[in-house]
Amino acid sequence: MHLRQAIILLGLLTVQALAQLATYESFLQVASDWPPGPGAVLVPQQPDDELTAMMAQVDPARIQAIITKLVSFGTRATMSNQTDPLRGIGAARDWIASEMRTFAATSGGRMTVSVPNYVQTPSGSITRNTVISNIVATLKGSTDPNRIYVVSGHYDSRVSSDTNFVDDAPGADDDASGVAVSMELARVMATHTPAATIMFAAVAGEEQGLFGSAFMASGLKNMSADVQGMLNNDIVGSSTADDGTTDPFNIRMFAQGIPSTENLAKITSRVDIGAENDSPIRQLGRFVVEVASNAVTQMNVQMVYRPDRFLRGGDHLSFIDQGYPAVRFTEPHENFAHQHQDVRVVNGVQFGDLVQFCDFEFNARVARVNGVALWSLAQAPGTPKGLTLDTSVLTNNSTLRWTRDPAAAGYEVVWRASEDAFWTHVVPVGKVSSATVLLSKDNAQFGVRAVGANGFKSPAAFPFAE
Ligand SMILES: *[C@@H]1O[C@H](CO)[C@@H](O)[C@H](O)[C@H]1NC(C)=O
Ligand SMILES: *[C@@H]1O[C@H](CO)[C@@H](O)[C@H](O)[C@H]1NC(C)=O
Ligand SMILES: *[C@@H]1O[C@H](CO)[C@@H](O)[C@H](O)[C@H]1NC(C)=O
Ligand SMILES: *[C@@H]1O[C@H](CO)[C@@H](O)[C@H](O)[C@H]1NC(C)=O
């Protein structure tokens, strides 16, 4: 098999070389043998100095303190007491909000804290009118405040029966661990200035039907908010499997394929062009794997191609239901004796979601994965919009067009063989709104990402047929 080369034309003028594909075992058909290209294998973007320093401040001891405090409220069941200052979900709500306000106080006015709420009428295991309150700390973007990224965990907890709001429901891993991610990132990022807006959320009513996140996501949708990524952290506090083995450097990220909001016509056009694996959710997932599997996080992000684990769901689904790209982080090996269980000992085995089963160092690394992803998203230009692929004529080359964002310093075409999981190659194309790649769209998947003057790169957009 001879070496394969590809070239790119920028508009109709500039010729740039693409990768020399010596190790590339696939069936890419190229339209030209000239010129032989320099390497353009995609090298993952790395955190800059500011982000690296910020992530060094993520503190396992603070995560431990947050989880221990949340467990101390006894139960955080959604229908538990909302006015008692010591026990129940109301005390947890007020404590989270007051902590978030102390972080906001360091932000020079950029971070604000709100506790939006509504009354949920009886539904499923909610048996009487119940106030559902979220806590949201919003760090306003300096140059692109209308573009939003969300990180969230749920602060409600449960025991074996979802209608039992009396007994102790410590919820250390499920999901004080996820709330700790939102809170610790709010603390370290409050003193920094992202370009786009970041919302650090703790939501309620997850265990009864994703009520808090549905309220948040539908509220954002009703405001026409441009949410370009949501990261849900739910059960991210333990690295130990039920057989006692540990897996402390891997985190699962569930990333759905076709979004639930797509109608049959859209799904049909997606299938027609082989884009089942190229939804905005998968592009967000690829972005997170690229930016957050490195020495700064000391984690390997494992993308799983499904919405969630079997029989389970989570708050990311509320955002997907509003058309927003969202993924879920969950520890790699769950111990089901520690989730949704009455605290008890059976035959010498301790059941219950207790602090003693948490690994705060692991939880801190998961927070860094989220932090690197969020900050990289918020510092980059937005994901390109209006991207199309010209399919008007039979040709071996591929023309992409998109809407140019004045905030982008340039663009890159990324591509991979259609059967590859991740973008493998990148071609800088400059500050343009179209590019023609002499590489057949029949064989490769193409994306376009925006590059900021600061070097941060957006997730890729995927083109539909023009
Ligand atoms: C909640 O706790 C407060 C203070 O202890 C108590 O007065 C109130 O009756 C409780 N509410 C419910 C619904 O149990
Ligand atoms: C958003 O609008 C929909 C449709 O009007 C409505 O059902 C929903 O309650 C609204 N959500 C919020 C949070 O206001
Ligand atoms: C496309 O490439 C194939 C194989 O390299 C070639 O036979 C064909 O003539 C090309 N078509 C056009 C329109 O250039
Ligand atoms: C793309 O391919 C077509 C037909 O194969 C050719 O006529 C056209 O000049 C090519 N465009 C570029 C920019 O090379």
Ligand SMILES: [Zn+2]
């Ligand atoms: Zn949960």
